[in-house]
Amino acid sequence: MNKQRLLSGHETELLTSEELRKIREDRVMYKSGLVRILSDGWLYPAIATRYLDWIYNMELRPDDVFIITFPKSGTTWMQEILWVMLRNPDLDPNNKEMKEPLWVRSMDLCFDMFFDNYELAKTDMKSIAEKFSRVCPGKKKEDGMVIQIAESQPLPRVIKSHFPLELHNKDLLKKCKVVYVARNPKDVMVSNYHYVRVIRNENYQGSLEKFARDFMKGDLLLCPYWPHVLQAWRQSDNPNLYFTTYEDMKDDIMGQLRNINKFLGKNLTEEQLKKIAKFTSFSSMKTRGDPIDKAFYIEDLWKKQGGMFRKGIKGDWKNHFSPELNQEMDQWIRDNVKDTGLKFKFGN
Structure with a gap:
């Protein structure tokens, strides 16, 4: 079947052979093809429909904290901050989980x-496979190793997702805390471009300018960008959602940590927050090494570009954009933020 309806109410539509041909020119493909989730047109591997229903029905726990972002918006940084604040705020070096x-x-x-x-x-994603065998005995890998591991994790859980808010359980913002990190779309695009060139499930071969235009059209995996960000922005007054930006984190990390501390109701001390800021700094996280298995990336290209923690700066887009591309993207941004009140910082 080319179409089906998800439990969330969204209709899905498989890409045609012609649409797949255009995308296949630049990157590695998926066995099941690609699918769009309507009406916004989220582009995912078609097998995602199997897991989206599971995620929509996922049992939520009141102390769960979700970190939701569009990819390359500061996710790993905030993910580590939240995990440490909730599960190891004193940065105990003997904490067994920290070794994972x-x-x-x-x-x-x-x-x-x-x-x-x-x-x-x-x-062979060794760390995921080993954890699945350990915490999900008797369960089937094809039902989703990551989802089942997440379901089995000890409380409080810190759960990451690049799926937009509307594809999660309808009660997510009623039952759980959600931290949403946005980043200016120019830097998001550049960071994604460098990333997809060196990971095995993409190995992107196209130019940056082609990537940028596909990004704006929503013809890249996990796109489109604007509906993802604006769904969260429109919920920014919800007491269970904390909306911040990568740029605000770079400008004042201690201020952000104090806000998150209050949002989570943790009552951590100023000294604890200072230590967490240092532990989760770009230089510290880069020194500790990549937080993912080597099997996920093309090792020589990965090392050449600097690994998971490539630059960690604001305004890197200025090193990549032609005047024409900058003008085109500026118009695209103006068209999409009009009347929303959402503003980004684009400079250093």
Whole structure:
């Protein structure tokens, strides 16, 4: 069937062979093809429909904290902040969980669908497979290793997702805390471009300018960008959602940590927050190494570009944009933020 309806009420539509041909020119593809989730047109591996219903029905717990972002918006940084604040605020070096990579301590609900990729299917995600065997005995991998690990994790859970708010359980903002991090779309695009060139499930071969235009059209995995961000922005007054930006985190991390501390009701001391700020700084996280398995990326390209923590700066787009591309993206931004009240910082 080319169409189906998800439990969330969204209709799905498989990409045609012609649409797939255009996308296949630049990157590695998926066994099941690609699907759009209507009406906004989210682009995912088609196997995502299997997991989206599971996620929509996922049992929520009142002390769950979700970190939701569009990719490359400061997710890993905030993910580590939240996990440490909730599960190891004193940064105890003997904490057993801290010895695990971040992507096993805090599961990404999007990740199961990527195993349908032709290249990624050949690899062995050792840390995920080992944890699944340990905490989900007797369960089936094809039902989603990551989702099932997330369901089994000890409380409080820090759960990561790049799916937009509307594809999660309808009671998410009634029952749980959600931290949403946005980032200016120019830097999001540039960071995503560098990232997809070196991960096995993409190995993107196109130019930055083509990538940018596909990004604006919503023809990249996990796009489109604006509906994702604006759904969260419109909920920014909800007491269970904390909306912040990567740029605000870079400008005043201690102020952000104080806000998050209050939002989570943790009552951590100023000294604890200072230590967390240092522990989760770009330089500290880069020194500790990549939080994901080597099997996920193309090692020589990954190292050449600097690994997971490439630059960690604001305004890197200025090093990549032609005047024409900048003008085109400025218009695209103006068209989409008009009458929303959402503003971004684009400078250093």
